[in-house]
Amino acid sequence: MAEGEKLIPINIEDEMKSAYIDYSMSVIVSRALPDVRDGLKPVHRRVLFGMHELGVRSNTAHKKSARIVGEVLGKYHPHGDTSVYDTMVRMAQEWSLRYMLVDGQGNFGSVDGDSPAAMRYTEARMRKISEEMLADIDKDTVDHTLNFDDTLKEPTVLPTRIPGLLVNGASGIAVGMATNMPPHNLTEVVNGITAYIENNDIEIDELMQHVTAPDFPTGGIIYGYDGVREAFKTGRGRVVLRAKAIIEEVKGRECIIVSEIPYQVNKADMIKKTADLVNDKKIEGIASIRDESDRKGMRIVYVLKRDAIPNIVLNTLYKYTALQSSFSVNNIALVKGRPQMLNLKDMIHHFVEHRHEVVVRRTEFELKKAEDRAHILEGLIIASDNIDEVIALIRASSNAEEARNKLIERFELSEIQARAIVEMRLRQLTGLEQDKLREEYDDIIKLIEDLKDILARKERRMEIIQEELEEIKAKYGDERRTSIDVAGGDVSITDLIPDEKVVLTISHAGYVKRTSLVEYKTQNRGGVGQKGSTTRNEDFLEHLFVGTNHQYLIFFTQKGKCFWIRVFEIPEGSKTSKGRAIQNLINIEPDDKVKAFICTNDLKDEEYINSRYVIMATKKGQVKKTSLEQYSRPRTNGINAITIKEGDELLAAKLTTGDSQVMLAVKSGKAIRFEEEKTRPMGRNASGVRGITLADDNDEVIGMVAVNDSESNVLVVSENGYGKRSLVEDYRVTNRGGKGVKTISITEKTGNLVAINNVTDEDDLMIINKSGIAIRMAVSELRVMGRATQGVRLINLKNGDTIAAVTKVKKDEDDIEVDEDGEVIVNDAEKTDNPSIEKPSSDEEE
Numbered sequence: 041m042a043e044g045e046k047l048i049p050i051n052i053e054d055e056m057k058s059a060y061i062d063y064s065m066s067v068i069v070s071r072a073l074p075d076v077r078d079g080l081k082p083v084h085r086r087v088l089f090g091m092h093e094l095g096v097r098s099n100t101a102h103k104k105s106a107r108i109v110g111e112v113l114g115k116y117h118p119h120g121d122t123s124v125y126d127t128m129v130r131m132a133q134e135w136s137l138r139y140m141l142v143d144g145q146g147n148f149g150s151v152d153g154d155s156p157a158a159m160r161y162t163e164a165r166m167r168k169i170s171e172e173m174l175a176d177i178d179k180d181t182v183d184h185t186l187n188f189d190d191t192l193k194e195p196t197v198l199p200t201r202i203p204g205l206l207v208n209g210a211s212g213i214a215v216g217m218a219t220n221m222p223p224h225n226l227t228e229v230v231n232g233i234t235a236y237i238e239n240n241d242i243e244i245d246e247l248m249q250h251v252t253a254p255d256f257p258t259g260g261i262i263y264g265y266d267g268v269r270e271a272f273k274t275g276r277g278r279v280v281l282r283a284k285a286i287i288e289e290v291k292g293r294e295c296i297i298v299s300e301i302p303y304q305v306n307k308a309d310m311i312k313k314t315a316d317l318v319n320d321k322k323i324e325g326i327a328s329i330r331d332e333s334d335r336k337g338m339r340i341v342y343v344l345k346r347d348a349i350p351n352i353v354l355n356t357l358y359k360y361t362a363l364q365s366s367f368s369v370n371n372i373a374l375v376k377g378r379p380q381m382l383n384l385k386d387m388i389h390h391f392v393e394h395r396h397e398v399v400v401r402r403t404e405f406e407l408k409k410a411e412d413r414a415h416i417l418e419g420l421i422i423a424s425d426n427i428d429e430v431i432a433l434i435r436a437s438s439n440a441e442e443a444r445n446k447l448i449e450r451f452e453l454s455e456i457q458a459r460a461i462v463e464m465r466l467r468q469l470t471g472l473e474q475d476k477l478r479e480e481y482d483d484i485i486k487l488i489e490d491l492k493d494i495l496a497r498k499e500r501r502m503e504i505i506q507e508e509l510e511e512i513k514a515k516y517g518d519e520r521r522t523s524i525d526v527a528g529g530d531v532s533i534t535d536l537i538p539d540e541k542v543v544l545t546i547s548h549a550g551y552v553k554r555t556s557l558v559e560y561k562t563q564n565r566g567g568v569g570q571k572g573s574t575t576r577n578e579d580f581l582e583h584l585f586v587g588t589n590h591q592y593l594i595f596f597t598q599k600g601k602c603f604w605i606r607v608f609e610i611p612e613g614s615k616t617s618k619g620r621a622i623q624n625l626i627n628i629e630p631d632d633k634v635k636a637f638i639c640t641n642d643l644k645d646e647e648y649i650n651s652r653y654v655i656m657a658t659k660k661g662q663v664k665k666t667s668l669e670q671y672s673r674p675r676t677n678g679i680n681a682i683t684i685k686e687g688d689e690l691l692a693a694k695l696t697t698g699d700s701q702v703m704l705a706v707k708s709g710k711a712i713r714f715e716e717e718k719t720r721p722m723g724r725n726a727s728g729v730r731g732i733t734l735a736d737d738n739d740e741v742i743g744m745v746a747v748n749d750s751e752s753n754v755l756v757v758s759e760n761g762y763g764k765r766s767l768v769e770d771y772r773v774t775n776r777g778g779k780g781v782k783t784i785s786i787t788e789k790t791g792n793l794v795a796i797n798n799v800t801d802e803d804d805l806m807i808i809n810k811s812g813i814a815i816r817m818a819v820s821e822l823r824v825m826g827r828a829t830q831g832v833r834l835i836n837l838k839n840g841d842t843i844a845a846v847t848k849v850k851k852d853e854d855d856i857e858v859d860e861d862g863e864v865i866v867n868d869a870e871k872t873d874n875p876s877i878e879k880p881s882s883d884e885e886e
Contacts (some may be wrong), residue, residue: 042272042702043293044456045049047399047674048636050829053857058285060124063215063400064214064215064864065740067214067215067299068151068214068215068217068374068379069374069377069636070082071083071212071214072212072213072214072218072219073210073212073214073217073219073372073373073374073379074205074210074212074219074221074373074374075205075374076204076205076373076374076375076382076386076390076391076394076641077197077200077372077388077390077391077393077394077506078197078198078199078200078204078205078209078379078394079204079205079208079209079210079373080173080197080204080527081210081212082117083117083119083123083124083127083271083274084127084141085119085194085195085197085198085616086112086116086124086194087108087112087117087124087127087128087131087142088141088166088170088173088174089174089177089194089195089198089199090111090112090115090116090564091108091111091142091164091165091170092166092177093111093115094107094108094111094302096108096164096165096166097165097166097171097723097741098143098165098166098167098168098170098171100165101165102143102163102164102165102672103164103165103166103354104162104163104532105125105144105146105160105162105163105164105382105842106157106158106159106160106175107409108128108164108385109121109125109128109159110619112124112873115187115194116187116188116192117193118188118378119471120276120290122312123164125159126839128142128164129144129148129149132144132148132164133148133149133259134257135151135189136257137208137223137257138207138209138223138224138225138255138257139169139202139207139208139223139226139516140169141166141168141169141170141173141208142164142165142166142167142170143165143166143167143694144162144163144164145162145164146161146162146163146736147161147413148162149353150796151153151258151301151306151307151338152306152307152308153306153307153308153309153748161768165325166299168515168516169202169516169800172201172202172204172512172515172516173198173200173201173204173661174199174200175200175599176199176380176398176402177195177198177574179401179402179405179406180401180402180404180405180715181199181398181401181402181405182195182196182197182199182398182401183195183196183197183244184196184200184546187858193806195227195344196350197394199398199402200394201395201509201512201610202226202386202512202516202753203220203226203229203230203233203387203391205225205373205387205391206223206224206229206387206388206391207224207225207838208225208227208328209222209224209254210373211223211863214379215419218368218370218371218372219277219368219370219371219373219846220367220368220684221369221371221373221419222253222256222303222367223255223256223257223518224251224252224253224255225251225255225518225519225520225521226512226516226517226518227455227513227517227518227519228250228251228252228255228507228514228647229251229253229388230510230512230513230517231513232247232250232251232384232388232645233388233391233509234250234393234506234510235247235250235826236388236389236392236504237380237392237502237506239413241433243658244272244273244383244384245387247272247384247385248269248386249274251384251716251804252520252524253265253268253519254268254271254277254302254367254522255521255522256281256302256303256367256416256521256522257303257521257855258300258301258303258521259299259300259521259522260281260282260283260284260285260300260301260302260303260522260523261281261282261283261522261525262279262280262281262282262522262523262524262525263280263281263282263364263523263525264280264525264526264527265313265524265526267279267280267366267369268524268697269813271369271371272382272384273383274370274381274383274603275371275381275382275383275386276368276369276370276371276381277368277369278366278369279367279368279369280362280365280368280520281364281365281366281367282302282449283301283358283362283363284298284299284300284523284681285297285299285354285357285363287354288352289603290341290343293344293346294344294348294359295341295342295344295807296341296342296344296345296350296353296354297339297340297341297342298339298340298363299337299338299339299513300338300340300364301338301340301363302362302363302364302365302522302752303367303876304365304366305362306362307338308313308331309362309726310361310362310363310661311340312333313327313343313361313362314326314329314357314361315552317360317361318414318768318811320475323347323353323356323357323360323361324353324356325344325349325352325353325356326342326343326344326347326348326353327343327344328342328343329341329342329582330343331344332692339672342357342649343377343883347620349608349609349611349612349613350612351608351633352608352609352637356796363383364540366530369388369461370782373387375390379673380869392505395505395508396498396501396502396505396753399494399501399504399505400495401659403494403495403501404495405465406487406491406649407488407491407492407495410484410487410488410491411434411488413480413484414481414484414485414488415454415456415457416456416460417431417480417481417484418457418481419451419453419454419456419460419461419475419480420457420461420464420468420477421456421477421765422451422453422457422773423461423464424468424469424474424477425644426451427469429450429734430447430461433446433447433450434462437807439463439501439720443458443463444458444463445458446489447461447462451460451869454457462509464620468525471531477774479718485803486789487655491685492571492749503663512832519719521875536795539589539590540556540588540589541556541557541587541588541589542554542555542557542558542575542587542589542607542612542769543555543556543559543584543586543806544584544586544587544593544607544610544637545584545619546584546619546622546634546637548620550620550621550622550623550628550633550634551618551620551621551622552610552619552620552621552622552625552634553610553611553612553613553617553618553619553620554589554607554608554610554611554612554613555612555613555615556612557586557613559614559615561731562684563598563876566710582805584808584814584845584847585780586847587607587639588607588733589607589608590606590607590608591607591640591641592605592606592607592639592640592642592643593605593606593607593610593637593638593639593640594637594638594640594654594671594693595622595626595628595634595636595637596632596635596636596638596672596681596682596690596693597628597629597632597633597635597678597690598634598635598689598690598691599629599635599677599684599689599690600681600683600690601628601629601632601678601680601681602671602678602679602680602681603626603627603628603676603678604643604674605625605672606669607639609625610625611801615814622869626678627677627678635689635690635691635692636656636690636691636692636693636839637693638654638693638694638695639695640652640668640695643665643671644672648668649667649668649669649672650668650669651697651766652667652673652695652697652698653665653666653667653668653695653696653697653698653701653716653721654666654681654693654694654695654697655693655694655696655702655716655719655744656666656681656682656690656692656693656728657690657691657692657693657702657704657731657741657744658682658684658688658689658690658691658728658741659688659689659691659741660685660687660740661704661706661730661731661732661733661734661739661741662685662688662690662727662728662729662730662731663702663704663719663729663744663776664719664722664726664727664728664729664732665696665716665720665721666682666721666722667721667725667728667847668695668725669853670723670724671724677870679695679724680724680725681693681724682724682725682726682727682728683725683726683727684727688813691741691742691743691744692741692743692744694744694745694746695746696716696746696748698716698717698749698774699716699748700716700746700747700748701713701714701715701716701746701747701773702715702719702731702744702745702746702747702769702776703725703729703730703745703746703747703796703798704741704743704744704746705741705743705744705780705783705793705796706732706734706735706739706741706742706780706793707738707740707741707742707783707792708735708736708738708739708783708786708792708793709730709783709785709786709792709793710735710779710780710781710782710783711754711756711771711780711781711783711796712731712732712771712774712776712778712779712780712781713729713747713771713773713774714773714774714776714778715766715773716746717733718775718776719776729776729777729783730776731776731777732777732778732780733777733778733779735779740791741837741871742793742794742795743795743796743797743798744795744796744800745796747768747798752764752798752799752800753765753767753768753798753799753819754766754767754768754771754783754795754796754797754798754799755768755795755798755799755805755819755822755846755848756783756784756793756795756796756797756799756831757793757798757834757846758786758790758791758792758793758794758796758806758831758841758843759790759793759794759835759842759843760789760790760843761833761834761835761836761837761843761847762784762789762790762791762807762830762831762833762834762840763822763827763831763832763834764784764822764829764830764831765799765819765822765823765824765828766823766824766825766826766827767824768798769826770826770827771783781797782827782828783827784828784829784830784831785828785829785830787830790830790831791842793843794843794844794846795843795845795846796847797846797848798848799819799848800819801820802819802820803819803848804816804817804818804819804848805817805818805819805834805846805847806845806846806847806848807834807835807840807843807845807846807847808842808843808845808846809837809844810841810842810844811841813841815835819833819848822834832840846860863882
């Protein structure tokens with residue numbers, strides 16, 4: 041040990057504590073957290089200041105990155121060239137910063153996570169917007185501090201005109217705390233700041249009308265607004281981000297096209313992980329993935345398998361891959377050197393305070409400069425007014441010092457004024473120059489008054505801040521990149537699927553599909569019809585139903601079992617496609633067939649399921665009523681809906697509210713109408729009670745309707761294409777179990793009864809015959825006639841074809857009526873003359 045030195049024993053625990061606290065404070069204050077005023081961490085600030093000092097502005101040539109890094113490293117930031125270069129690179133990446141601060145030339149990396157080129161290969165310069173962050177730095181607007189070796193001075197904060205913290209955000213991990221601030225749209229932020237300046241007591245909800253949500257450089261969709269609202273109000277929140285995706289047909293295959301991905305997601309990694317999930321069978325329905333991104337923009341193509349449902353696949357991708365990610369907002373920034381959690385209003389408040397201080401200090405600097413100049417001008421004007429005497433005085437002096445002293449003594453000037461006179465050039469003695477002096481003096485006096493007015497009135501200073509912000513908005517403001525889906529959020533992933541109307545068809549052989557309702561056109565009765573579905577020769581469409589994607593579909597089979605599925609889970613097909621076998625969608629027995637299905641709303645809504653009933657009818661005339669609540673907990677293998685007796689099978693099931701009337705129709709042309717109340721609710725396993733007595737062993741029930749109002753009509757259709765509608769009142773209410781009354785005259789020409797429906801003028805009919813032809817027609821074209829008549833021809837049948845199914849669809853206002861040639865029918869008068877309508881002859885109504 042050297043002489044004069046001594047050892048002081050220290051408790052290691054105390055030393056570790058104090059050393060770690062010192063270290064953590066250093067990290068918090070001087071490394072990881074941004075300053076609330078300019079939104080920059082020390083390294084970002086030093087890079088920009090270093091470029092400013094080097095003179096690498098937006099209008100100068102690019103300089104080698106190594107040169108800039110060397111400047112920053114050697115003068116201000118002695119923490120390794122990597123940290124400086126990485127910072128500069130990030131400031132030049134369009135997918136990292138919402139408003140880039142550095143203009144890079146060369147390879148600065150990619151959104152796929154590729155590394156940038158080494159700094160000796162790349163070049164950089166400041167962007168115009170960065171110059172706004174350094175504007176007025178030379179006017180003593182901010183405090184400067186000594187650099188690491190006390191040889192130079194660097195700014196402690198930039199006098200920024202850009203609200204950097206809000207527009208570009210920040211992220212950093214300090215000791216015991218971290219920050220993660222999202223970027224926002226400059227136009228919105230400026231509007232928000234302006235609103236705050238106009239009313240300092242503005243509520244955060246009002247500010248959110250201007251600053252709607254974060255705005256990420258990579259675009260995407262903010263899914264759900266609760267996280268955004270929480271972040272704005274408290275400084276913490278979770279913003280869910282989704283990729284922007286559309287479903288498109290490419291070369292005959294359905295594809296999901298992604299054009300924007302969530303912020304901070306590595307595209308290459310995301311694609312690789314998705315491919316792994318597809319290979320591991322965790323994600324079904326994707327045939328291949330292609331990255332077709334180029335200089336024009338991003339394009340990731342997920343090619344789907346032929347039987348895949350695009351919306352389901354997209355939701356699966358959102359659920360299991362980075363196509364949906366979350367941004368955890370944690371607004372911690374340094375306020376007067378101390379870390380603080382900030383809400384939206386706090387951040388705006390601190391920025392306005394900073395700008396106010398900058399404006400005050402800049403004005404004081406300019407005022408001092410103007411007063412100094414005015415002082416000199418006063419001296420020069422005195423000299424020019426007494427020019428001969430001044431010249432004589434100077435000529436008589438032996439040196440400049442003496443001349444200055446004589447001038448001070450003679451004209452009562454200050455040292456500065458005397459020096460300015462002595463150093464005055466001869467050309468300033470011309471008349472023109474003397475006039476200029478007086479003009480400049482007058483202008484400076486006005487400027488001094490104006491600057492003093494700024495310093496005297498706060499509202500004037502606030503006006504200046506607003507004007508400068510408006511200039512910034514006009515120069516750099518742009519449209520939002522990230523859209524907002526307010527309806528989204530922590531709900532079922534199925535909610536992305538649009539709740540549009542669809543036509544559900546089930547064929548005789550058990551093929552099901554859903555088709556958008558708009559694919560079907562309205563045609564007049566008597567038309568030949570459009571090809572509705574391509575089925576096998578021995579197959580034909582048997583059930584047709586209109587529902588919406590979000591509803592639940594409950595299947596009832598002829599054996600009395602019940603299965604449950606969401607409508608959107610049924611594969612989508614065109615009008616001409618065959619569909620998927622129901623066996624592939626539900627676990628139905630091979631010898632069972634779906635005979636009925638009902639669409640219901642949310643089965644978890646207790647009020648809904650307890651106020652609804654399912655009424656079922658069998659071919660042999662049995663009926664049964666059961667509460668919907670009994671069917672709200674389905675199992676994969678189905679549950680019993682009704683016990684079917686031997687030789688019978690389930691024919692129909694309807695959803696009712698408990699106060700309807702039930703109508704049953706039989707093949708022989710009779711129908712019965714009775715009150716639903718006559719059937720008491722039973723359990724799932726009951727077999728029901730008699731609904732109608734059949735005429736003979738060959739007779740059977742062909743359909744059931746539940747009538748809720750007496751205004752609707754009853755429509756019946758026979759197998760040879762005849763049909764009519766009658767008033768519900770024509771059918772008297774009887775007790776269940778009777779033989780019923782005549783509903784249509786059955787002849788050889790009409791054939792047996794095949795369908796019964798309750799309809800109104802607002803409905804359209806969809807008629808499908810066994811060869812697969814579908815025709816849509818308006819019910820309003822059929823006039824109401826007596827219950828016992830034979831009806832009119834609804835559809836022309838060819839080559840012994842017969843009708844398979846009839847159902848009603850709600851008429852849309854924008855439906856276009858067309859005849860079999862595709863000609864648009866304009867009005868009712870034209871309809872009457874249209875050759876596609878076969879006018880009923882008098883014998884047809886007998």
